[in-house]
Amino acid sequence: MAAGMREIVADEAKPASLPASTMYQEILESLDADIPVIGQPDQALNVFDFEKAARLQLSPAHFGYLATGTDDDSTVMANRNGFRQFKLRARRLTGVTDTNTSTRIFGRHWGTPLALAPIGNERAFHNDGAIAIARAARTKNSLQILSYGSNFSLEEVNAARGEPVWFQLYPNSRWGVTEAVIKRVEAAGCEVMVLTVDMVAGHNRETTHRFRQIDKADCTSCHTGDRNTSEKYPTLAGLKVNPDATSPAQMDWSLLDRIKDSSSMKLVIKGIVTSEDARLCLDHGADGIIVSNHGGRAENSGRSSIECLPEIVSEVNRVVPVMIDSGFRRGTDVFKALALGANAVCIGRPYVWGLASYGQQGLEAVLQLLNRELQLVMRQCGTPNLEAINESTLA
Numbered sequence: 001m002a003a004g005m006r007e008i009v010a011d012e013a014k015p016a017s018l019p020a021s022t023m024y025q026e027i028l029e030s031l032d033a034d035i036p037v038i039g040q041p042d043q044a045l046n047v048f049d050f051e052k053a054a055r056l057q058l059s060p061a062h063f064g065y066l067a068t069g070t071d072d073d074s075t076v077m078a079n080r081n082g083f084r085q086f087k088l089r090a091r092r093l094t095g096v097t098d099t100n101t102s103t104r105i106f107g108r109h110w111g112t113p114l115a116l117a118p119i120g121n122e123r124a125f126h127n128d129g130a131i132a133i134a135r136a137a138r139t140k141n142s143l144q145i146l147s148y149g150s151n152f153s154l155e156e157v158n159a160a161r162g163e164p165v166w167f168q169l170y171p172n173s174r175w176g177v178t179e180a181v182i183k184r185v186e187a188a189g190c191e192v193m194v195l196t197v198d199m200v201a202g203h204n205r206e207t208t209h210r211f212r213q214i215d216k217a218d219c220t221s222c223h224t225g226d227r228n229t230s231e232k233y234p235t236l237a238g239l240k241v242n243p244d245a246t247s248p249a250q251m252d253w254s255l256l257d258r259i260k261d262s263s264s265m266k267l268v269i270k271g272i273v274t275s276e277d278a279r280l281c282l283d284h285g286a287d288g289i290i291v292s293n294h295g296g297r298a299e300n301s302g303r304s305s306i307e308c309l310p311e312i313v314s315e316v317n318r319v320v321p322v323m324i325d326s327g328f329r330r331g332t333d334v335f336k337a338l339a340l341g342a343n344a345v346c347i348g349r350p351y352v353w354g355l356a357s358y359g360q361q362g363l364e365a366v367l368q369l370l371n372r373e374l375q376l377v378m379r380q381c382g383t384p385n386l387e388a389i390n391e392s393t394l395a
Helices: 005-013 022-030 048-057 060-067 074-085 129-140 154-161 175-187 206-214 254-262 275-283 305-316 331-339 349-380
Strands: 103-105 108-110 114-116 166-169 192-196 266-272 288-291 322-324 344-347
Touching: 048 060, 048 349, 060 206, 060 349, 074 305, 074 331, 114 129, 114 349, 129 154, 129 349, 166 175, 175 254, 192 254, 254 266, 266 275, 275 305, 288 305, 305 322, 305 331, 331 344, 331 349, 344 349
Parallel strands: 114 344, 166 192, 192 266, 266 288, 288 322, 322 344
Antiparallel strands: 103 108
């Protein structure tokens, strides 16, 4: 069986609602399959080849953290199944040979609509962490969003990227802490802040816990003590941040007003999945929206991110940019999101698979594979550039 078929077969053969340990068990069983692991990045046929390579590089606990959703992981799988609702209308004799994948967001030119979503504690996957991510983003001219919980300082990452990145903010229960982070990010030259709003209710990540149970490694060196020291989260240096006080349940829409009043940065809201909340984003001055269910890690709604996109695009009506993440693994997935009105697509797990396997080189290979697949489907549908991709290309 070819690499990558595990997830596709699982999506097709299993119902949307699965027993609690199905995904966990399926991953374990797949490790015994007679599938060769790529020996170098250019041997990968698709991004799934990097998933198995990453699994062999990472401890069970770290891989479980990367793979997990909430409860029985059904929303993780729904994110993949959601793309099947949208079919492509392939065209013939269009003469399209050259494709242009460049896009503009907030006046900035990017060579690809693929953006790198924020990932915290990234040194759990590769020692170079956000520095390798930034260097790959620079090489591929991709947008990078740095995590609030990065193991490298914002200034270090900006230097590696060659320009300020976007910064992801988790609000704190103490406004003074949130304000201090905002001021530091703005002082570092960042022009865009991404407020993540989908983690306020907690989560039940069973797959993470199950993988921890089989991990024989001593994790005390990286999972105990003060989780918010400057050594672990340098961007938060000097701030006494209680990790349990981030994304407080009492957070409401007035927070957007407060953040807008405290900074001149663009404010993008990440984690929106309904038209009602998209409207409220606009009403409170948001400059952009990222449609996201946190890759199935935020809540077990069973609703895919791509299913949520049309109603949000319709509500926003091009007033602000709309981006999307969660479940993207193929160039056709990216094409479908663009056709439904997204301005860009953020990827998460696939690029971390590449990072964990081969560092910066692996991450760049993942971006190259996805861009190559996107260009292929653009030619098949007769769309020479992103502006030509619209709902008419969908059945």
